[in-house]
Amino acid sequence: MTTLHGRLDLPDLKSVYETFPDAPVVSISDAQRAPLPWLRWEGTVYHGVPKERIRFRPDPENCLVFLGRMSPEKRPDRAIEIAQRSGVPLRIAAKVDEADRDYFETTIRPLLSQPGLEDIGEVDDSEKGALLGRARALLFPIDWEEPFGLVMIEALACGTPVIAFRRGSVPEIIEDGVTGFVVDSVEDAVAAVGRLDEIDRSVCRRVFEERFTAERMARDYAAIYRRLARPSELVGASG
Numbered sequence: 001m002t003t004l005h006g007r008l009d010l011p012d013l014k015s016v017y018e019t020f021p022d023a024p025v026v027s028i029s030d031a032q033r034a035p036l037p038w039l040r041w042e043g044t045v046y047h048g049v050p051k052e053r054i055r056f057r058p059d060p061e062n063c064l065v066f067l068g069r070m071s072p073e074k075r076p077d078r079a080i081e082i083a084q085r086s087g088v089p090l091r092i093a094a095k096v097d098e099a100d101r102d103y104f105e106t107t108i109r110p111l112l113s114q115p116g117l118e119d120i121g122e123v124d125d126s127e128k129g130a131l132l133g134r135a136r137a138l139l140f141p142i143d144w145e146e147p148f149g150l151v152m153i154e155a156l157a158c159g160t161p162v163i164a165f166r167r168g169s170v171p172e173i174i175e176d177g178v179t180g181f182v183v184d185s186v187e188d189a190v191a192a193v194g195r196l197d198e199i200d201r202s203v204c205r206r207v208f209e210e211r212f213t214a215e216r217m218a219r220d221y222a223a224i225y226r227r228l229a230r231p232s233e234l235v236g237a238s239g
Contacts, residue, residue, distance in 0.1 A: 001026060001042060001228060007147060009035040024228060026221075029169035032147035043224050046173070047148055048217030053125075054157040056205045057133030063089040064193070065135035065160075067128070067151050070094040070104045075165075078141035080111050081186055082163070086193040089116040090139070093123045093131055133158035136196050137180065140164035141189065149173065153212040159201035163192045173212075179204045 001024045017023065017039055024042045027033050033041060064086070066079035076094060083090035092112075096104045112119050123131060132138060138155040146168035153173065155162050162180035164170045176182040180199065181192035210216075 001224065003028065003045070004032065005147070007035075007145070008032060009145075026224060028148045029172050031145065031169045031172060034145070042228065043220070045217060045220040045224070046212060047150055047153065048212050048214040049150070049154060049157065050214045051157065051209055054129040054154060055133070056157070056159045056202070057129075058159060058201055060136045060160065060201075061134045063091055063135055064137050064139055065091045065093065065131060066139050067093045067123070067131065068095075068140075069100065070096045070108060071100040072103050072107075073142060073144035073146075075141045075143045076108055077111065078143075078165075078186060078189075079139040080108075080114070080117065082139055082141065082189045082193065083116065084114060085186070085190045087116075088136065088193060089118065091118045091120055091131065091135065093120040093127075095122040128154060129158060132160050135160050137193065138162045138164075139189070140170070141186075142167050142170070144168065146170070153208060156204045156208040156212065159205045161196060161199040161201070161204055163189050165189075175207070179207050 003026045005028060014036065017036060022040060024040050026042055027044045028047060030044050064083050066076055068074045070076055076092060079090060079092070132155045138151065138160055140149060140152055140162055142149070142165050144167060148169050152162050152164065156179055162174050164174050164180060164182055166182050166184050171182055174180045174182055177198070181195065183189045183192055
């Protein structure tokens with residue numbers, strides 16, 4: 001059995017799975033399946049992280065955070081616009097891959113001189129929790145069908161709500177009005193910043209512990225493997 005972690009709209013993938021149609025596969029979100037719905041899907045298993053790795057932080061500072069790659073599909077430019085229009089400082093922690101260097105230099109760097117922006121650069125796992133936990137919200141303004149988005153559940157582990165665009169797996173991970181806000185435009189996102197006091201950070205942490213821990217992920221995988229080990233039950237599952 002194989003877990004597919006990336007995007008499935010790549011040309012070569014279709015021919016591979018047409019050649020091996022009986023290969024059992026697992027998705028990391030239901031949305032990920034859209035380009036290849038006919039595969040032998042055995043289930044969806046959401047990512048999980050060890051719950052002791054990131055601690056709950058109930059008292060954030062007055063700032064927003066963008067954490068991710070500095071790339072066009074992640075839309076850091078949107079995050080900057082949302083923060084500027086909201087009047088809330090934004091901390092940007094992002095990796096610049098060589099493939100995205102031109103985008104960063106021509107589109108993003110000119111924006112970083114605006115007031116209220118702090119460009120931290122790339123951070124490691126040991127720094128993530130403090131960065132996310134100090135924020136009032138994580139901005140996740142993606143512009144592509146992202147299969148999962150691990151940073152969203154890392155934010156929830158801190159108790160930090162997520163303001164995310166309605167693309168890919170976002171509606172499966174973020175419960176609108178409960179663990180953040182699912183939005184369709186920059187205007188919606190700005191309005192959501194004004195509603196962050198409606199979100200209970202302890203609920204964000206509780207949802208993380210219920211849905212997105214490494215232990216839950218392991219249990220889900222073990223259940224699928226047990227089912228596959230019984231020949232009489234070798235049938236594709238819907239989710």
